[in-house]
Amino acid sequence: MPTRSIAEYHTPVLKLIKRGLVAAGKSSGAFRLIANSDWRRSRVLILGYHGVSLEDEHEWNGALYMSPAKFRSRMEAIQHHHCTVLPLQDALELLRLRRLPPRSIVLTFDDGTYDFYKIVCPILNEYGYPATLYLTTYWMTLQLPVVPGTWSYMLWKGRNSVIDASSLLDQPVTFDLRTPEGRSEALKQMWARAEFQNLDGEQCDAVSRQLAHLLGLDYQEFHSKRIIQLLRPAEVKALASSSVSVQLHTHHHRTPNDREMYLHEIEENRRQINGILGSNPTCFCYPSGNCRPEHIAWLQEAGIVCATTCVPGIVTVSTNLLRLPRLIDTSLLADVQFEGWLAGFGALLPHRVQPRAA
Secondary structure, three states, rough: OOOOOOOHHHHHHHHHHHHHHHHHHHHHOHHHHHHHHHHHHHOOEEEOOOEOOOOHHHHHHHHEEEEEEEHHHHHHHHOOOOOOOOHHHHHHHHHHHHHHHHHHEEEEEEEEEHHHHHHHHHHHHOOOOEEEEOOOOOHHOOOOOOHHHHHHHHHOOOOOOOOEOOHHOOOOOOEOOOOOOHHHHHHHHHHHHHOOOOHHHHHHHHHHHHHHHHHHHHHHHHHHHOOOOOOHHHHHHHHHHHOOEEEEEOOOOOOOOHHHHHHHHHHHHHHHEEEEEEOOOOEEEOHHHHHHHHHHHHHHHHOEEEEEEOOOEEHHHHHHOOOOOOEEEOOOOOOOHHHHHHHHHHHHOOOHHHHHHO
């Protein structure tokens, strides 16, 4: 009989215990007391989002996408709990001056996919909320569906299939896509081949077309929907004319180990944004939350004044501005837990960092 590790048993139990503590905190009035305290007023909660579905992306990956209805309910909760939504740089300056308004919140969005323009921004405008958009730019210049996310999504769309993938990998292989494990293994093999052959974006797109054909998907229809595609320059310009601050997320959405390559990723990212907006962005978001000690000096060298991570937490006056914690909000986070974080209660509980795929 297969055995399970202690950690495998404890993880769901700890999640249930934590959710129970949060529910008890709400029912006991602790949320309200903390939310109205000087302690909460001296802190900023930065919320991080990835995508809001154009169609069914939240069913494919609820850790990266949420439905429009869920996202709207989050914005409604922020309003209902009388939070003050501030631009990132304004919030950090008010924190430094110790002049934060009650229940200060910052909204950040990673990558810059089309759904931000189509779905997210209209909802933000309804509530009058400012936001920071961390824009990665390589796939923006190509205007092609981003990989490997596109491959993962397509494999999920073909989740009832078993396909001969020999033409994809140039060797005899079958992909059994009927289980999450089978889809994960298929994606792993596809991405390993792409990296080994050093495929560029257009070559990866050819693989996307080939995969769609094997799965019986209409690639042109998928492309026209702009699912897992980045904004166009004109859309970036239109967004930045509202209350959206466009900031840095590297050109290729990666963090090289080499200093010169790392700095080049930032400078090319900045050059692309400057070419669209005529701005000099100085805020940064670590791709996939990949933040190592040596990055701090490199970011300072690149003129970065603040950088957000994927480490859950709340920002205080003593927080290192190049290691700002964020709550990455997902479809998997219960409403009561989200409300607990708005109040500040969530920051008082133990937590562990969840790996991100974006």
